[in-house]
Amino acid sequence: MSTPHLELVQRPQSGMYHMLTENCREDLRRMYLLFMREGVVLKEQPMATVFERFVRDMGTAILDARRSEVQRLEAEGKKEPSSDTRMIVSLLELYADCEEKVKSLFGRNIAFQKAMKNAFQVVVNTNATKKYTNVELLVAYCDTVLKGKENSEKLDEQRMEERLDGALNLFRFIVNKDLFAELYRGSLAKRLLTNKSTSMEMEKAMITKMKQAQGTTYTRNIEGMVRDHQMIADGVKEFDAYLQKAGGLGIRAKPVVQVLTRGYWPSQTRVNVDLHGCFGDIISAYEEFFEDKHGGNKILQWIPVLGNAEVTGVFPKGKFTIVVTTLQAMALVKVGEEGALTTTQVCDLLRTDMEVAKRIMHSLSCGKYKVLTKSGPGGKNKVHEQDQFSPNFAFSTKVKRFQIPMASLDNVDQVKQRVKEDRGVAIDAALVRTMKARNILKHQDLIAEVIAQLNQFKPEVSQVKKCIEGLIGREYLARCEDSTGSWTKEYKYLA
Numbered sequence: 504m505s506t507p508h509l510e511l512v513q514r515p516q517s518g519m520y521h522m523l524t525e526n527c528r529e530d531l532r533r534m535y536l537l538f539m540r541e542g543v544v545l546k547e548q549p550m551a552t553v554f555e556r557f558v559r560d561m562g563t564a565i566l567d568a569r570r571s572e573v574q575r576l577e578a579e580g581k582k583e584p585s586s587d588t589r590m591i592v593s594l595l596e597l598y599a600d601c602e603e604k605v606k607s608l609f610g611r612n613i614a615f616q617k618a619m620k621n622a623f624q625v626v627v628n629t630n631a632t633k634k635y636t637n638v639e640l641l642v643a644y645c646d647t648v649l650k651g652k653e654n655s656e657k658l659d660e661q662r663m664e665e666r667l668d669g670a671l672n673l674f675r676f677i678v679n680k681d682l683f684a685e686l687y688r689g690s691l692a693k694r695l696l697t698n699k700s701t702s703m704e705m706e707k708a709m710i711t712k713m714k715q716a717q718g719t720t721y722t723r724n725i726e727g728m729v730r731d732h733q734m735i736a737d738g739v740k741e742f743d744a745y746l747q748k749a750g751g752l753g754i755r756a757k758p759v760v761q762v763l764t765r766g767y768w769p770s771q772t773r774v775n776v777d778l779h780g781c782f783g784d785i786i787s788a789y790e791e792f793f794e795d796k797h798g799g800n801k802i803l804q805w806i807p808v809l810g811n812a813e814v815t816g817v818f819p820k821g822k823f824t825i826v827v828t829t830l831q832a833m834a835l836v837k838v839g840e841e842g843a844l845t846t847t848q849v850c851d852l853l854r855t856d857m858e859v860a861k862r863i864m865h866s867l868s869c870g871k872y873k874v875l876t877k878s879g880p881g882g883k884n885k886v887h888e889q890d891q892f893s894p895n896f897a898f899s900t901k902v903k904r905f906q907i908p909m910a911s912l913d914n915v916d917q918v919k920q921r922v923k924e925d926r927g928v929a930i931d932a933a934l935v936r937t938m939k940a941r942n943i944l945k946h947q948d949l950i951a952e953v954i955a956q957l958n959q960f961k962p963e964v965s966q967v968k969k970c971i972e973g974l975i976g977r978e979y980l981a982r983c984e985d986s987t988g989s990w991t992k993e994y995k996y997l998a
Contacts, residue, residue, distance in 0.1 A: 512549045519553040555618035562626030565593045569631035588644040595669040627676040646690040651701035681959040688769045695732045696809045727767030745792045758785045777854035820899040826906040843893040861886040866909040930970040938996040946992045
């Protein structure tokens with residue numbers, strides 16, 4: 504290519520980057536046709552290089568906007584929101600715009616497709632902030648879409664599917680797909696168990712899209728969760744019939760017990776709590792029913808963290824249906840029975856941890872719907888161990904049925920640590936599988952082959968080396984030595 508051609512692309516005020524910034528579509532199209540003419544040596548490559556830089560810069564600007572917003576919130580003493588999906592929406596809009604340009608202006612040229620892929624791989628895997636990774640934000644976006652909304656916009660099924668297709672475009676660029684799967688399982692569990700999912704057809708469609716992208720193994724547990732959930736209704740009918748036959752067993756509430764297969768569902772934060780009173784009666788009755796049904800061949804473990812209840816609140820100014828978690832319901836019942844309780848007393852009565860008790864009482868006294876009044880040393884929006892809570896007799900609201908959300912007890916750091924541990928197992932399996940097939944292999948070749956096999960995450964070379972050392976210590980592998988006893992930078996398979 505002659506120098507004038509390169510100069511045409513690289514001109515700061517009128518070159519390709521300026522055309523992309525100003526969206527000069529006709530000029531971009533003519534430039535592409537000019538560069539594809541016979542006799543132009545480098546063809547489209549200089550344009551593709553500029554296009555990649557432009558896409559990366561636009562993506563970086565979106566990340567910078569998120570960082571600036573978080574800094575502004577922190578300056579105001581506010582926390583960074585994980586539910587703010589505007590950054591993901593902006594990335595989706597950028598992807599759609601770039602994809603349209605590649606199709607209509609650059610004739611779907613493979614060099615431009617590759618440039619776009621390279622740029623988005625960098626952007627999507629560069630976290631905007633330390634607290635929430637881009638993977639977490641993408642999972643949060645999928646969660647809001649599957650609940651039937653995007654920011655303040657309500658979505659029908661057609662628009663939900665369009666948004667999910669867009670999310671899958673970003674998903675394909677993610678390096679840490681194993682972390683996405685684990686976080687997605689957590690959000691899916693909450694949607695299913697609290698009936699927040701708008702459409703089971705859309706849930707299944709999203710799973711199908713992930714399966715097509717990553718294979719059957721990737722979605723096995725997620726599909727198991729959906730199957731479990733679809734069987735819950737049959738179990739509820741059987742238990743209702745059992746109670747009717749037994750005369751109700753003194754249970755005043757209408758219980759819905761959701762039995763889940765342990766291996767499919769994400770492990771929840773372990774919360775120690777004494778489920779007694781009406782909750783204890785339900786547990787005792789269900790355990791008898793379950794024993795009769797399965798003859799002791801299956802074991803039940805109660806996990807109240809994702810449970811929910813409807814509590815009828817009778818106040819001087821009205822009667823309301825309050826949708827709360829199981830833990831909140833227990834606290835409301837206790838305060839209603841005793842008239843007033845301190846945080847410490849609630850902690851002792853529920854036999855739970857102080858941090859859990861504080862979150863429960865904070866949600867009931869400091870949120871939008873203050874059904875309890877708080878007094879004590881805790882201040883306006885904080886809960887102290889000696890704060891006292893009593894029914895709010897002045898409470899009133901225009902809606903007759905409302906939900907009181909509670910701060911999540913989930914620990915994302917624990918999820919990330921669990922994913923990290925699973926990665927070690929996956930690397931070990933890939934190492935053993937490779938060495939069993941090859942028997943003897945050079946150090947660099949072994950590392951390259953293992954990294955190529957792992958498509959759900961990209962391991963650090965240091966992590967692979969650590970796993971190799973572990974397998975040598977367990978006598979799965981051994982270093983090859985020459986006649987002088989020096990390492991030949993090769994390994995041999997032993998097991």
